[in-house]
Amino acid sequence: MLFPTGHRGAATPTPVAPSTGRLRPLGLDQVRITGGPWARRQEVNATATLAHIEQWLEREGWLANFDLAVSGGLAEGRRGREFSDSEVYKLLEAMAWELGRRPDDGLRGRFDAIVARVAAAQEPDGYIGTRFGRPGQEPRYTDLEWGHELYCQGHLFQAAAARARTGGTDDRLVEVARRSAEHVCATFGPDGNQGICGHAEVEVGLAELGRALGEPRYLAQAALFVERRGHGVLADIEFGRSYYQDDVPVRDAEVLHGHAVRANYLAAGAVDVAVETGDTALLDAVAGQWARAQARRTYVTGGQGSHHQDEAFGDDWVLPPDRAYSETCASVGSVMVSWRLLLARGGAEHADAIERALTNVVATSPAHDGRSFFYANTLHQRVPAEHVDTDVVSKRAEASLRAPWFEVSCCPPNVARTFASLAAYVATVDDGGVQLHQYAPAEIRAELPSGEHVGLDVVTDYPADGRVEVRVVAAPAGDWTLTLRVPAWSSSARVRVDDGAVREVGPGLVEVAGPRADGVVVLDLDTAPRFVVPDPHIDAVRGCVAVQRGPEVYCLESVDLAAMGPGSDGGGADGGVDDIVVDASVPPWEVDGAVYVRAGRRGAAGAGDSDDTDVAGWPYATAADLDPAPRPELHDVPLVPYHDWANRGPATMRVWLPTL
Template sequence: MIFQTTTTTVHAVPVAPSNGALRPLGLDEVRITGGIWGRRQEVNGSATLAHLEHWLEREGWLANFDLAAAGAGGAAELVARRRGREFSDSEVYKTLEAFAWEIGRRGGDDELEARFRRIVERVGAAQEEDGYLNTRFGRPGQPPRWSDLEWGHELYCLGHLFQAAVARFRTRPDADDGLIGIARRAADLVCSVFGPGGDERICGHAEVEVGLAELGRALGEPRYVEQARLFVERHGRGTLRDIEWGRSYYQDDVPVRDAEALRGHAVRANYLASGAADVAVETDDAELRQVLGRQWRRTVERRTYLTGGQGSHHQDEAFGEDWELPADRAYSETCAGIASVMFGWRMLLAEADPGYADLIERTLFNVVETSPSAEGTAFYYANTLHQRVPGAPAEADAVSPRAHSSLRAPWFDVACCPPNTARTFASLAGYVATADEHGVQLHQYAPAEVRTRLADGQEVAFDVDTTYPASGSVRVRVLTDASSPWRLSLRVPPWAAGAEWRIRGVEGGTEPWSPAEPGVVTIDRPFAAGDEIELLLPMAPRFTAPDPRVDAVRGCLAVERGPEVFALESVDLAGTALEASDFADLRVDPAVPPREDAGRVLVTLVDARTGARDEVPLVRYHEWAERGPSTMRVWLPVLGV
């Protein structure tokens, strides 16, 4: 269903630029029907959302809004009972966003709708008359409003509120729960306080830029986009206090236009880049867009892990310098991966460069999907590439420190990652495909139904049939006769040398296989109902060598198969000739290529001390630690090096 308001068509998309090379297809146009992402969406909707709601209630982060509402009249003892960190409001807003996308994905769920509305009611009760909304600041017994923009996260929280409202507007534009009005009043206050001639500081954690830009797009309010632009341009002016890690931590060291790569806190950096991309598109700022493209390319080349993870510093959750990518100290925060997807998607829509979709795929499979357990009720905050000692199981009913990555935990004292994964999975269909004046582009491969109309009004409908990445076969079956030719574009990842494609036409028969070079395959024709297009991607496991400038893993190899990174996990040594070996003594034999047998990827390992050798199975990185405590490594030292 395509949603209609009195004046415009509303598509259920996370990002809706007013211009650009590609138009995103939303949850009303794309439905994931199975496969790894279909399973994850089902788990997310049936288990993760309830898990989030339970912990937000249990930890008092939802009750903070009740206390704020009750304490608005001066009851300082009430607001003094507030619980959680200064940014805990944002976890409620991200959960609301996840609820909104899930309601849109399901096409209606009375029970989920009722839960959503109850939370919105509690949030709205805490909003003050002028639109201010935060449970940590501004009431008797609390610090004044806007008094700690370095660490207070007031604007950051509002940015997530705005994104929740956008999700609600785009999935239920005529909803009467009040969330959109709550967001509008808060955004009006932000424009009043921080607009031209007002407070010229920025928030220490970028996010309000993204929220304002998208809210402005959704509601047709240019003031919000302009305020997002002001915040983006104010970065680098040194308006925030310096700290021990330097102003680069919150991207206040140099202007956005002067930066060579993303730097500082990895989540902040990607959120700011996402907001800057929104601003560049909405203001037709080609210079800014080109700057962001250069920053993205250098960051991917020199500051991004094989998994797509970003951030190599634990102390400040930050990017390191170029080539500073230690496997055993990889922070690779889940939220940084999600923010990277947000940035890459915006650049893909603007420029149509498939490289952005390549990194999105890598990050989805090897960071975002790695964080939640199979049951969707425990999570990684950080995503190491090398676990030296077996981890300790997290208590099922206890809050865990955020940087522990030894085993997944149900909740964290800083619990940004669980609701962030939830909102991403609930909206994932919005990152699968796009359209332009020529046709439709498939960027991510999953079983799916695609139903849309092109700019000329022509209806396009097709189904995607695939078990990717279990196999490399992707079949697109056209369901409608074309009134005129249109173009289907299929992404071919850079690792897929030797890929092929062909058409099984209902009239012309099966055409021979044609080579599909990495990049994009395009097929232009007046498609007929029943036409099938098949893309065959080679999925043999392969060794990957690191760039020699990455000191920490020089002399190592990793194993990949398709978009998935694999890892050696100690539990898989049981029953092999290496069972008694010290994990640190194991070396991979580069002369024996990795192979696949009965769905398992195997490599030949040698004990460098004893000479014992055997073939050992590897595990998909996103599945590691599902079988209990273990040691693990992605980069395997090479025999003889």
């Protein structure tokens, strides 16, 4: 890997390139993940998922919609939901990052072929979209609430920004996006249509395309969209205007609310606007919303959004593990927000949140083979998932199963674009040196703002092992600082520079004097499995513990209960995980990489009757009438990382384990 030559600024091959901020991102040409789980995810993404998505887009006709726009017949022949164009754009974005990560003529050919079909569908005035405005269709922008026209174009802008930074600004996709953005600015500018899109996304897309192409007008249009929202611009709907964050201006809101994907995309766009305009009040507002959402509206996995009905955040503390919605895309969106706040303000908590969401939600969505996906990521599966037909489109509501494709298939390409750009989230630079935020075997060849170079090779078995060796292969002439994140989950940690003294450090950011070339910094994190307890305000998991090991949340899967005796049939409310209790006085432990707890199967204790042959009871009893529950026989029960669950056939599962 070579050091990049010359400061590229907005052309850095990274998803977010602010012109200012506390930290400066490093592009895919400066950071390469060379091994470990994330490299495997990237490999599966490149070799399986991208083609899988392309095939389904073709099969479902969502790509062919662009051809129909040229040949006519969209009104009769169009397939897919209002937002199906966006899945094509997200695939293009994923391909663009993948091409930046590792050039590939075959992939480049497929990318260009899709771009050609998209480009052909663009109308003379720059508008692009297959759902509105053609003969027999409703006119453009007549359904801002649900039409998703600006949303789709926003994803086009993100894809084009990716391509501009990995393939250059003379790419055809970039030209298509530029014309589309000009159309959007002309149509929705200060004197134009005063509307906004029901699904935020165009804001973040305009901001990034504006940065990539050096077009301040796109950023100004993003700022207009951000400021317009929250004043009841859109129609009231059954879910209320909070669904699309049109109930309160962004700068006045106290917490992320409404539809969780929309909320995060909007927040990301608002940070972009705030950073570029120096709007500290807006940045403070979003940072506060982020903090309260993390503190009160986020699952232990990092997942967000507890409502199925409107795919929305619940009230503070409403985090039921069963029927947790925790949409994959909401976590992709939360990574977008956390990363932007990290660049703007630093802070270990943002990188903690990114690690959590990536490890336990985004990585949970795809199966190991990268060809089926969770849309929702429940924390408690009570009824065994049926075997999924890998050839059938799933409805979103069935999303407690991994499925190859969905009627609303936003998640698969969202995972793909995130995985392809993963290296961008590993490290940053500032005037003083390099900051390491995520740990994976990696090569980092960073150019500091000063123009000097720092080369780091990260050697680690993380997260299986807590030791992270940072080998310095190139260092500036003068002093520099290496900043390491000690994750909040690591209750203790030690750091050593070269042959220096071992230093005990606490969670947060640890700065060490950067060694000379051939020096080494060793960080030891505490990855012993541990019980995690919830804030007592979270009613739904009272009296439960979760198990976490390093950044990975673990779960109990019924297929591992074979040795537990009667009822251990691997499924059903009685036979599966629902009557398991753990002995919290015995901390979880690890043998040969496997994590165990001491647990038993609850007998017919309490008010109810757990015998499946007799359900004639009422499950609420007068407290005084109850006999004490018998202590169950205890076994050593293995857990699995949550992101690995549902890869061994139908099962029930739970993350939160009731205590004895």
